[in-house]
Every structure is written in structure tokens, then in C-alpha cells.
Amino acid sequence: MNSTSRIWTTTGLISGVSTVLLLCGFLYAVKDIMNPLGAPIFDEQTRQESVLPTPEIESVLDVTAIGDSLAKGTGDDTGNGYARRTVQILKERGDQSKLVNNLGINGLTTAKLIPLLDEKGVQYVLKQSGVILLSIGGNDLFQETEKFQSGGELPTEMELEKSVTEASENFKQIVKKLVDINPDAQLVYVSLYNPFADLEGIKEIGNKAVTHWNSLAMQTMSEYKRTLVVPTYDLFSNNGPLYLSGDHFHPNGEGYQSIAERIVQGLGKSVVE
Amino acid sequence: MTANNRVVGEQQQTVLSVQHIKKKIGKKWIVQDVTFEVKAGEIFGFLGPNGAGKTTTIRMLVDLIRPTEGKIQICGYDVQKQPEQALAYVGSIVENPEVYTYLTGWENLEHFARMMPGVSTARIAEVVDTVRLGARIHDKVKTYSLGMRQRLGIAQALLGRPKLLIMDEPTNGLDPKGIKELRVFIRKLAEEGMAVFVSSHLLSEIQLLCDRVAIISQGRVLAVGTVEELIADGTNYVVWQLEPRAGGEALLIADGVRLVEDPDNVLDVAILAGMGDHAIVTIMSPDQIANQVSRLVKQGISVESVQKINPTLEQLFLEMTEGEGIE
Amino acid sequence: MIPLVKNEMIKMIKKKRFYVILLVLVVLVPMFAYAQLKVSMNSQEKYGDDWRRQVQQGITDNQNSLGSDRVPEEWKKYRKIYIQQMKYYLEHDINPQQTGGVSFTREFLNNAATLFIPLLIMGVGSDIVSSERTTGTVKMLLTRPIRRWKILLSKLITLLMFVSLIVVSAYVICYLISGLFFGYGGFNMPVLTGFVLNGAEVDISGVHAVPQWEYLLMQAGLIWFVSITVAMLAFMVSVLVRSTAASIVIMMAALIAGNILTNMASAWTSAKYLFMVNLGLTNYLAGSPAPIEGMTLGFSLMILAIWAVCSLFVSFLVFTKQDILN
Numbered sequence A: 001m002n003s004t005s006r007i008w009t010t011t012g013l014i015s016g017v018s019t020v021l022l023l024c025g026f027l028y029a030v031k032d033i034m035n036p037l038g039a040p041i042f043d044e045q046t047r048q049e050s051v052l053p054t055p056e057i058e059s060v061l062d063v064t065a066i067g068d069s070l071a072k073g074t075g076d077d078t079g080n081g082y083a084r085r086t087v088q089i090l091k092e093r094g095d096q097s098k099l100v101n102n103l104g105i106n107g108l109t110t111a112k113l114i115p116l117l118d119e120k121g122v123q124y125v126l127k128q129s130g131v132i133l134l135s136i137g138g139n140d141l142f143q144e145t146e147k148f149q150s151g152g153e154l155p156t157e158m159e160l161e162k163s164v165t166e167a168s169e170n171f172k173q174i175v176k177k178l179v180d181i182n183p184d185a186q187l188v189y190v191s192l193y194n195p196f197a198d199l200e201g202i203k204e205i206g207n208k209a210v211t212h213w214n215s216l217a218m219q220t221m222s223e224y225k226r227t228l229v230v231p232t233y234d235l236f237s238n239n240g241p242l243y244l245s246g247d248h249f250h251p252n253g254e255g256y257q258s259i260a261e262r263i264v265q266g267l268g269k270s271v272v273e
Numbered sequence B: 001m002t003a004n005n006r007v008v009g010e011q012q013q014t015v016l017s018v019q020h021i022k023k024k025i026g027k028k029w030i031v032q033d034v035t036f037e038v039k040a041g042e043i044f045g046f047l048g049p050n051g052a053g054k055t056t057t058i059r060m061l062v063d064l065i066r067p068t069e070g071k072i073q074i075c076g077y078d079v080q081k082q083p084e085q086a087l088a089y090v091g092s093i094v095e096n097p098e099v100y101t102y103l104t105g106w107e108n109l110e111h112f113a114r115m116m117p118g119v120s121t122a123r124i125a126e127v128v129d130t131v132r133l134g135a136r137i138h139d140k141v142k143t144y145s146l147g148m149r150q151r152l153g154i155a156q157a158l159l160g161r162p163k164l165l166i167m168d169e170p171t172n173g174l175d176p177k178g179i180k181e182l183r184v185f186i187r188k189l190a191e192e193g194m195a196v197f198v199s200s201h202l203l204s205e206i207q208l209l210c211d212r213v214a215i216i217s218q219g220r221v222l223a224v225g226t227v228e229e230l231i232a233d234g235t236n237y238v239v240w241q242l243e244p245r246a247g248g249e250a251l252l253i254a255d256g257v258r259l260v261e262d263p264d265n266v267l268d269v270a271i272l273a274g275m276g277d278h279a280i281v282t283i284m285s286p287d288q289i290a291n292q293v294s295r296l297v298k299q300g301i302s303v304e305s306v307q308k309i310n311p312t313l314e315q316l317f318l319e320m321t322e323g324e325g326i327e
Numbered sequence C: 001m002i003p004l005v006k007n008e009m010i011k012m013i014k015k016k017r018f019y020v021i022l023l024v025l026v027v028l029v030p031m032f033a034y035a036q037l038k039v040s041m042n043s044q045e046k047y048g049d050d051w052r053r054q055v056q057q058g059i060t061d062n063q064n065s066l067g068s069d070r071v072p073e074e075w076k077k078y079r080k081i082y083i084q085q086m087k088y089y090l091e092h093d094i095n096p097q098q099t100g101g102v103s104f105t106r107e108f109l110n111n112a113a114t115l116f117i118p119l120l121i122m123g124v125g126s127d128i129v130s131s132e133r134t135t136g137t138v139k140m141l142l143t144r145p146i147r148r149w150k151i152l153l154s155k156l157i158t159l160l161m162f163v164s165l166i167v168v169s170a171y172v173i174c175y176l177i178s179g180l181f182f183g184y185g186g187f188n189m190p191v192l193t194g195f196v197l198n199g200a201e202v203d204i205s206g207v208h209a210v211p212q213w214e215y216l217l218m219q220a221g222l223i224w225f226v227s228i229t230v231a232m233l234a235f236m237v238s239v240l241v242r243s244t245a246a247s248i249v250i251m252m253a254a255l256i257a258g259n260i261l262t263n264m265a266s267a268w269t270s271a272k273y274l275f276m277v278n279l280g281l282t283n284y285l286a287g288s289p290a291p292i293e294g295m296t297l298g299f300s301l302m303i304l305a306i307w308a309v310c311s312l313f314v315s316f317l318v319f320t321k322q323d324i325l326n
Helices: A002-034 A040-049 A081-092 A110-116 A120-127 A138-149 A157-181 A203-222 A233-243 A253-272 B003-008 B054-061 B083-089 B105-113 B121-130 B146-158 B176-191 B203-209 B227-233 B245-254 B269-273 B286-298 B313-320 C002-014 C017-047 C051-066 C073-091 C101-112 C116-125 C130-135 C138-142 C148-182 C212-240 C244-264 C269-273 C281-286 C297-321
Strands: A063-067 A099-104 A131-135 A186-190 A227-230 B014-025 B028-039 B043-047 B069-074 B090-093 B164-168 B195-200 B212-217 B220-226 B237-243 B279-283 B302-309 C190-193 C196-198 C201-203 C208-211
Touching (some): A002 C002, A002 C281, A063 A081, A081 A099, A081 A131, A099 A120, A110 A157, A120 A157, A120 C051, A120 C073, A138 A157, A138 A203, A157 A203, A186 A203, A186 A253, A203 A227, A203 A233, B014 B054, B043 B054, B043 B176, B043 B203, B054 B069, B054 B090, B054 B195, B069 B083, B083 B090, B090 B146, B105 B121, B105 B146, B121 B146, B146 B164, B146 B176, B164 B176, B176 B195, B195 B203, B212 B227, B220 B227, B237 B245, B237 B286, B245 B279, B245 B286, B286 B302, C002 C017, C017 C101, C017 C116, C017 C148, C073 C190, C101 C116, C101 C148, C101 C212, C116 C148, C116 C212, C116 C244, C130 C138, C130 C244, C212 C281, C212 C297, C269 C297, C281 C297
Parallel strands (some): A063 A099, A063 A131, A131 A186, A186 A227
Antiparallel strands (some): B014 B028, B014 B069, B212 B220, C190 C208, C196 C201
16 A cells, blocks of 8 residues: 555656656757757857867877878788888887877878868877878879779870879978978878889889979978988889789788888988987 | 336346347357346346357446447446446456456555545455455465455455446356355345346356346347246156056056157256166156056056156256257 | 556556666666777777877778778768768867766767667557456456546556656666766766758758757657657557567567668668658767658657657557457
8 A cells, every 4th residue: 555655656756757857858959959059159168279289299209190092001901001010110129109190091182181181180190299101192193094904094194294293282282281280290201103113004104203203202301301201112113013912003011011111211310310 | 217117116126238239240240139137136147158159248248349239238327328337337357357466456456446436445445354355465466366366356346336246257267165155145245236247157057046047149148037937938857767667658658748768868867867777757747747647556557756857957058059068 | 547547657667567677777788888998998098098089080080981982872971971070079179989977878878769768668668558458457447437548548648657767767877887987977078969961961050069968958858759659659559469479579670670771771762751760869969860861850750740649549549449359
């Protein structure tokens, strides 16, 4: 008798209160979703705060990779790419290092990289890094060539040359932005190789374009302190089958390892300095 | 309530009136034309084999099933049109007394009490007392025996002081002692003025308990009447023991008396058992017996015994349904 | 009516169904909380305390999959929207993945809204009428001097009260248990809402931050609405089907089918008129894309309401007319 009355009062009361609460929540939600308030709350309070705090750099050898599929490590079966391999080698060598982020995005061109560098999250990551590994330009030059591989038309020397000039203008902007974002970091540019060194018909003009590009890049980079260009051209011109992955375009694990070793060699010198 | 009822008085008041109800389920007529009335203070038996339409009829009485045709009134209220008024006068146990096994007996009664007007806690205590469940009423029903559940079922039926109590096969699952108690109990309720409607396929049960009986088979009411009327209407068997048997038999036949060829089929084995092989079973009016005895004696046949046997409802039933069979 | 509701309430409590539901929550929540703890420990290892790096990596990873031909177009839409939202969070320096009892509760219920909570509701709803028929007690109920619709209404009211109880208990249990893992704070943490989706683009003009407790309140309200709809459907099935087991199976099949459809059938646009596809109301709050083009909160509310009203109509029609034959 008592127990049933108690059940009734407590359960009834709690569920009554719950229902009212939930109903309020529901009406509030409907109102809020149907007529979003707009952003006034932020305008007042967070505009000033919305600049991300400047992070502290833990080690001058903390690595961030940015750029295209090479930065990402496409083609490496282990998924490590040269970014993680570089960190590994540094660690094995006894240095304190970690991979901050790998911001490599497949298919990225110079034009697409520029707006990315304006993003706060990207800047935040870059500011935290002692070493920035940049790889870009390959897609500007060879996207057309990839089409050729699947039966499209071969790019002419003129066209390639045009791509090189356009991209190198973008490249200047990129390097400037990177240096502006983090002037203290060691900026490493992994320069281009000709992936079609074994492909008659394009080998010649490819070589020419890549060489031209690399020299332009070298020029741009040399305008800034704490920059480094790592050559890869020679690695792949004779050892293509050994270092290229199944797609004949991206390096395989071995290829990335060799690039990483070169990066570390380069770094070693710079750090000592 | 009609003026007529008032004149006739409380004892004769019609509590339940069933007029030509029919029920069709799918393409089959489960109940075809059932009509009867139950008056206050009487125990009314509803008799029929399994599948005769008893349960369907009972469900129509308490608004669980809607009749396809016909009208049911309880204390003057139409069950279909005014269920709230009509069902207030009814207490019922349809088939087994299914109560909530996860509640205690008391909680069950409280539950049902909340569903009808004017049932106080005192009244609940009273019915618990009536069915003598006091000792276990606060135990969970799942710990009850079938008999106790039956009593709890009766208790909930009595809660609202009904004028009509409907019980479907109330003796199912009870032991002989329980059945006897139930019989006494029902009789007491009827004496207090309640109309009791009891269905059963056990004829002996109905015969012992009921004042009036309706016999139903294949969805039709075959007969309605007091138990005495129904029995008197039927055939009387007379069992003779004559010496010499053959001569007596010949004399009886000569006078046009019908003999029963195969007595085992019509009479209870128990009755025949005491009679030996010489018994002659005849069908005749009881007032003929004296005549026949003197005729036989005159012809030198010695009459060892003459026994008049009133037919039981079983026999009645067999005759009416032409041997459809009954448990 | 009140005595009838009281009866149903007492039966529901005494039948211990509700306790079973609470028990399920008490057992399951720690498992999810533990899994979540593992996840956050992993990312702790990788990114330290720096959630910004983690969010940025999430953005980059999703950008990568946008370029892949192997990723279905449909998923790309989800990822584009995710990327834009994460960028927005980063720009405003709000951690979208902050761990804490309150955040865990929000995340958990966001995921539970379309299947887990409806299943719990269904466990109560599918049973409420059919159990009376399975045990035969429906005869006792319906031979009382009370109109059938009143009896059914009392059951419906009771069911709705338990819907509220279940939704609120899910929150309370989730908060209390996850608090053990992640701490009890986070009520005032800002959460962004108001992302409006136009196709694959996110309109951020309406985005604003609300304190997390307000977000939880809105989320609970939406889950409550979904639960009521599910409850009414389960109620109808419970009236139509005599056996509790069968009615649970029917509802379960419908809910799970809905979940599968939501994940795959955006090509079949008429699926948006099915109730099961519209259970993800909380997505509108979080700014996740609707499973089928053209679905909005208003649309989903309408569809759910129509289904709920229809099933109520059927329930009452059938219950008041049907013959109780067994």
C-alpha cells in the first residue's frame, strides 16, 4: 500500500519534471535551429581571442611536412613517407625530434597551397616546428603528363615551360609566406625529379623542365636564410625502377628512405652551423 | 428497468438478458442465435461441449467481443452501447483468473479497485476475508497455487458488489475439496441475491450447482429450463430383474414396451454394475410400472426388483445432440 | 483517468522493465567511456595536450580523402562539411573534442540518438499492450466499467512519462559514469551550433556558440521528440501484435533497417519519408549532413509527427474495435 503510493508519487513527479524540461529543450532547439542567432556572441568576445596562441617549440628538430603527395608519403607501403623516416633517422642518431604534423595533401599544386598557408590551424602547426619539409611543384608540371600516361596528349615543351614559369611565381609566394609564418624554422625544399626518366618521348623535355624548375626553386630559396634544397633528381634518373613505386610516379619506401637520408644529411650541416 | 420487473419483485428481477445474439468470425458462425435470461438470486448453468460457443458467448456478455447481431442487456443497460453502466454490475472471471503475477494479491485487488467507482480499502479487505486469502494476500501472485489464484480471481470479481457474477469453467484445475467449497460459496452468493452465471462442460457439475440450465451446442441453445424440467421432459428408463428372464422379456414386448438393446450405451456403467446379467432395460412412462408388475405376477413371472432411473443431464445431452460427444 | 495512469505506472515499475533499461545503461556506458578513454590516451601520446594539432591533422586527412577516387562522392560531402566545421573551430580556438564528463555525454547521446535510445524506448513500448494480451490480463482490464479508449490512453500517458524518464536517466547515468573517467566539468564549455547546410556547402553565417549545458538541453529535447515518435510506433505495434516478442522484433527490424538505409540510400530519395531515416534530429544541431538531400529539421519533425499521429490513430481505432479472442 505504502510502497505503491510512494512509487506513484516519486515516479510521477520525476517524470513530470523531466517532461517539462525536455519539452523546453525541444522548443529551444527548434527555435535555435530554425532561426540561428547569427554570430553576435563571437563578434564581441572572441574576435580578439580568435588568434591562436603561439605554441612553444619543444625541439628545433620537430618536423612538419607540407605540400603534395610526396610530403604525404604516397607510394610508401609503410605509410611513413620521408617525414616520419626523417624523424626516425634523427632519433636513431640520438637527437630529440618528433613529427608535429604531416600536412601533405595528394594532388596539391602551388596554386592550391597558397590559400592553405592562410589557415590558422596550418600556421599554428608550422609555428610549432623546427623543421618544415616542403614538397610542391610536381603536380603543376606533371599532372598533364599523368593524363598522357592514360592515353592523353603529350605536353609540348612550350606548355611545360609555361607551367614552370607560372608555378615558380607561386613558389616564390609560398616560400615567402612560410618564412613569414615561422622565420626561425629550417625550411627544407625537396626538389623535383623526373619520374619519366625511363619513358621515351617525354624523358628529354621532362628532364629539361625539371632542371629548369629546380634551378628556379634554388634561386628563390637562396634569398632566405635558414633554407635548404635537397636534390632528388639524381636519385631517380638512374635508379627509377629501384626507387619508384608501382604507379611509376611516386617513390616507394626505399625512395623515401633515400630522400630522408639526404634531408638528415642536409640538416646535420645546418644544425651544426 | 421496466414496470413489470418492479411488480414481480426483487427475486424475479432479470439481471441478464440475452436476445438472439450471433457472432460470425471470418466466414464461420461461431454463435448462431443464443437467447436466455438470468434472474437475480439464481445460479444459471451454461452447458456445452468444448467448441460449442460457450466462451465466445461469455466474452460477448462482458464486452470483450462485439456480437454481429443481437442485444445483451445487464440490469437494463445495453452492454455494447453503455458498457460503463452495464459492466459496473458485473463481476467476471473469463477462463482462467489471469492476474498480474509480478504484483501481490493485494496490489492486484487495488489495481482493479481503482478501475471501478466506490471500492474502498475496507471493501478490499472484506473480499479478501470472504475468499480467505488473508494470510498470503501480501505475497507475490507468482507464489500462489492455482486454487489461490482462483480465489483471488473471485475476490476481484466480487470487489464492486456485482449483481451478476460470470464464471467461465470455474472448477477447472481445482481439487475435489476446492470444487465442493466453491459450490457452497456460489450457493451462498446466490442466496444473498446475486445472479450467478456458470459455464461448464462438466454436466455433473452443473447438475449439482445450478437452478436453471441452458444447453448449447454448435452455437445454438438447444434447451433452457430448470434442471427438474429438463430431466422430467426426458425419457425414463426402468430396469427390471425378472425370473425367468426370457418369459418376462417376451411378456413385456408383447405389451408394447420398448426394450433397450444395448444398455451400456445409455446408462451409467455404475448403475448397471449392481444388476447382474439378468437386467432388462426398458423405456416407459413411470406410471405404467404398477400395471406391468401385476401383469407379470399374474403370468407367474417373479419380479425380483424394479428400478426407475431418472436420466442424468449426460443422457439428456446425448439425446439432444445425437451423440456429438462430451467429456 | 489518474487512477488508471497510476495503475499502469505501478505495473511498469513492478514489472522491472525500467530497471532493466537502467541496468543496460549502467553496464554499457562504462564500456564506451573506457573505449573513449583509450582513444584520448592514444591521441594524448601523439599530440600531447595540443588539440589544435590533432584537429589540423584531422582536417588534412579528410582533405586527402577528398582527392581519392576510391572515396564515394557521398562520403566526400560529409568530409567537406566536417573540414569546414573543424576549420571554424580552429579559427575560433574552440576545442571540438575536449574530453570531460559533459562532452562525453554529448558525444555519446549524439551517437545513441538514432538507435540505442530508440531501442531502449522500444523495450518499454512494445510491451505495454501486448504483454497484457500475452498473459491474458487484458480480459481483466477490458471487463471493467471503463471505455476502452480510456484504458489505452492511460497506457499511452504512462508510456510517454517513461519516455521522459528514460531520456533523462540516460543523460544522468552517462554523466555520472563518464565523470569517473573524464571528470565532471565542462558545463560552460562553448559548443558551436547553427551550421546550415546547402548541398555540400556549409553556411556559417548562423554559427554561434552556446554553453555546453544549453547544447545538452537542446539535444535532449530533440532526442525526446524522436523517442516519443518511436514510442508511439512501438505502441501501435504492441496493439496490433499479440506477442511481445514479435512486436519487439518488428520494431527492432524497422529501427535497424532505418540505420542501414541512413548510411547507404541517399540515391533513393523517397526514403526520406520513412520515419527511420528521420531519427537523427541531433544532426541538425551538430551540423552533420542529413542522410538525404533536401531534409531539414522542419521536414523531419513533420514526417515524425505524421507517423506518430497515424500510429496513434491506428492504435485507438484497432484497440477500441477489436474482439479479444484469446
